[in-house]
Amino acid sequence: MKRFVKYSAVSVAFSCPQNGLLLCCICFSLTLSAQSDSIYSEINIPETVILEQRFSRTGFDIWEADSLPTTAVTSLTNRLFWENGLNLRQNAPGTLATISARGVGPNRTAVFWNGLSLQSPMNGVVDASLLPLWQSDRVAVQQGGNSAAQSSGAMGGSVLIETPLLQNKPGFLGQLGLGGGSFAQKSVQGSADYATDKISSRIRANWQSAENNFPFLAKSLNGQLYKTRQQNNFAEKVDIQQFNQVLLNKKNILKTAAWYQRSFRQIPPAITEAASYTWQRDWSSRAVATWEFNPNQYSKLQSRLGWQDEFIGFHFAGKTEESRAQTALFSTEWRQKKNRNFEWKLGGLAQQTRAISDGYKNKGKWYAQTRLAGYAQGERLIGAFGKVSALVRQEWVEKQAAPFTWTLGWEFPTGKPGLIRGHISRNFNLPTFNDRFWETLDNSTLKPEKGYSADLGWVFKRHRFAAEITAFQLILDDWILWQPSPQDGIFRPGNLRKVNSRGLEAVTSYTVECWGIQWKTKGRFQWSATENVAVYGGSEAVLGKQLPYTPTISAGGGLWAAHGGFSGAYLHQFTGKRFISSDNQTELPGFQTGTLLLQYAFQQKLWPWTRGLSIDFTLENIWNQRYESLANRPMPGRNWRLGLLNLF
Numbered sequence: 001m002k003r004f005v006k007y008s009a010v011s012v013a014f015s016c017p018q019n020g021l022l023l024c025c026i027c028f029s030l031t032l033s034a035q036s037d038s039i040y041s042e043i044n045i046p047e048t049v050i051l052e053q054r055f056s057r058t059g060f061d062i063w064e065a066d067s068l069p070t071t072a073v074t075s076l077t078n079r080l081f082w083e084n085g086l087n088l089r090q091n092a093p094g095t096l097a098t099i100s101a102r103g104v105g106p107n108r109t110a111v112f113w114n115g116l117s118l119q120s121p122m123n124g125v126v127d128a129s130l131l132p133l134w135q136s137d138r139v140a141v142q143q144g145g146n147s148a149a150q151s152s153g154a155m156g157g158s159v160l161i162e163t164p165l166l167q168n169k170p171g172f173l174g175q176l177g178l179g180g181g182s183f184a185q186k187s188v189q190g191s192a193d194y195a196t197d198k199i200s201s202r203i204r205a206n207w208q209s210a211e212n213n214f215p216f217l218a219k220s221l222n223g224q225l226y227k228t229r230q231q232n233n234f235a236e237k238v239d240i241q242q243f244n245q246v247l248l249n250k251k252n253i254l255k256t257a258a259w260y261q262r263s264f265r266q267i268p269p270a271i272t273e274a275a276s277y278t279w280q281r282d283w284s285s286r287a288v289a290t291w292e293f294n295p296n297q298y299s300k301l302q303s304r305l306g307w308q309d310e311f312i313g314f315h316f317a318g319k320t321e322e323s324r325a326q327t328a329l330f331s332t333e334w335r336q337k338k339n340r341n342f343e344w345k346l347g348g349l350a351q352q353t354r355a356i357s358d359g360y361k362n363k364g365k366w367y368a369q370t371r372l373a374g375y376a377q378g379e380r381l382i383g384a385f386g387k388v389s390a391l392v393r394q395e396w397v398e399k400q401a402a403p404f405t406w407t408l409g410w411e412f413p414t415g416k417p418g419l420i421r422g423h424i425s426r427n428f429n430l431p432t433f434n435d436r437f438w439e440t441l442d443n444s445t446l447k448p449e450k451g452y453s454a455d456l457g458w459v460f461k462r463h464r465f466a467a468e469i470t471a472f473q474l475i476l477d478d479w480i481l482w483q484p485s486p487q488d489g490i491f492r493p494g495n496l497r498k499v500n501s502r503g504l505e506a507v508t509s510y511t512v513e514c515w516g517i518q519w520k521t522k523g524r525f526q527w528s529a530t531e532n533v534a535v536y537g538g539s540e541a542v543l544g545k546q547l548p549y550t551p552t553i554s555a556g557g558g559l560w561a562a563h564g565g566f567s568g569a570y571l572h573q574f575t576g577k578r579f580i581s582s583d584n585q586t587e588l589p590g591f592q593t594g595t596l597l598l599q600y601a602f603q604q605k606l607w608p609w610t611r612g613l614s615i616d617f618t619l620e621n622i623w624n625q626r627y628e629s630l631a632n633r634p635m636p637g638r639n640w641r642l643g644l645l646n647l648f
Helices: 002-013 035-039 076-083 433-437
Strands: 062-064 087-090 097-100 109-113 138-143 157-162 171-181 185-195 199-210 215-219 225-229 235-247 252-266 279-296 299-316 319-339 342-357 367-381 387-397 405-413 418-429 449-462 465-484 491-514 517-535 553-563 566-575 591-601 612-620 628-630 639-647
Touching (some): 076 087, 076 097, 076 157, 076 566, 087 628, 097 109, 185 639, 342 433
Parallel strands (some): 109 157
Antiparallel strands (some): 087 097, 138 157, 171 185, 171 639, 185 199, 215 225, 235 252, 252 279, 319 342, 342 367, 367 387, 387 405, 405 418, 449 465, 465 491, 491 517, 553 566, 566 591, 591 612, 612 639
């Protein structure tokens, strides 16, 4: 467990930029528009709207993932790396991978699955490599602090994963897919959907495994390069998810979602370490039940029950350390539209989290925390002048102070094709269980991290062309940092720094139909300076320095194309140099990678017992770039995957 916390702490300390635009270096991607919906067209999946999230988006920069020409179940790590500029840090393929928005670190970047927060209460981090994304899932990134809407942890941004539910149209649809590729990759996926006039149901399962024994160049003590293979990097994962929607009557809807996961992953050594048998075992169970009461077309009452149970077993040096966390929550919200110009909502939340770990002060004790929260929001349309939104939230946390938070957002048109949007918000992040209870440390004096977030952006859309440019700034005070004590050398957390993150993001897109082919090109660019502006303990040599593993520049782009049953995508990413020390004395060079995705969906039935067949091919790191996300942890060169999906 200590080793796992070490990996997490490294990731937590790192920061990130994100959305970029690569106009000059734009590379091309080919992808089928609305490809994900085509697989489910016979049952007709509508777009899913999670009201409490969308109601809180006014004035924020929102990135939504495009459909990609692949039938494979991919990880959130790959999905964001291919198409979005969020900063990702991987130890190796399939191992711990964290995401960071606007340089503020992984434990300040929230991830939500169908409205349920996935941040670990123990270390505050979400392991993106464990999160599966199916072709029909929708992924969005909301940039900027949003603690008033989403509570602690959403200081830099949020990733929102939504699973569309089936329309109430009678029918059955199943699918079965197989895949394989480089480094002994193997996968099996299957799903079954059934709907009547009142009930919609879906169950889906996915199994993946890989040896991940890719070759790479290492450097000997005398500086000579030699070729070797990654060791101790086997990974295996199983996911089972189940969804239901029941129309109880015209005014009441019941929705449920459940997710069961098991994984085993070996952890490879760094280039500078000797090989050792180190592994991590994860399992989790999650469930959400939502009841919606719609007394009329202007009002809605939504109540939700959620449950999570997560376990981690970490084996290092012949010893296995275990930890477990459980979370139960209840939330309710009343939303009403008074007239066509004004809408408001009131809500509350009660949550209890508890955790037990071999690394805590009392190894046999469950440490618990209770949270209560109340919030209110209103949004008003101002005729032709746009709209404004205001949200306030107050939390009460057992034995900890939770600051009052708020968000003000606005959107104002600038003529027919343009729009100015922005927000300003106060945010906070509570200390985690590891911060407070690790071993013999007494961290009762830790204060919540707090700060402010502001965006100002311009959006332009005209015909087939769209562009956005956004300036942002985040100020975070009382940053919690683990560093060794000068007295005994033991790492302890403290509110030791103040961080200022500021930058500029730009995004463009253009769509056209030419020669019977649908084309779309997109590009993005981000410049971000995330620096220490005050130090409350330790060396002041870090003042004015960029945070470790936070590139100043990142960019990406692509070109989409689709015709008939064929679609394809080439996506290109560029990540600038990153410092790997707080004093900026050592650095990792920048890198760029390309990903090619191709798919062909047969337009006719090949056999009487099938409804459709698709073949897809993925080629990652197409230019065979040597790079590292983290120092001394190489990533694979060129690698491929071939998949087959059959509908029945």
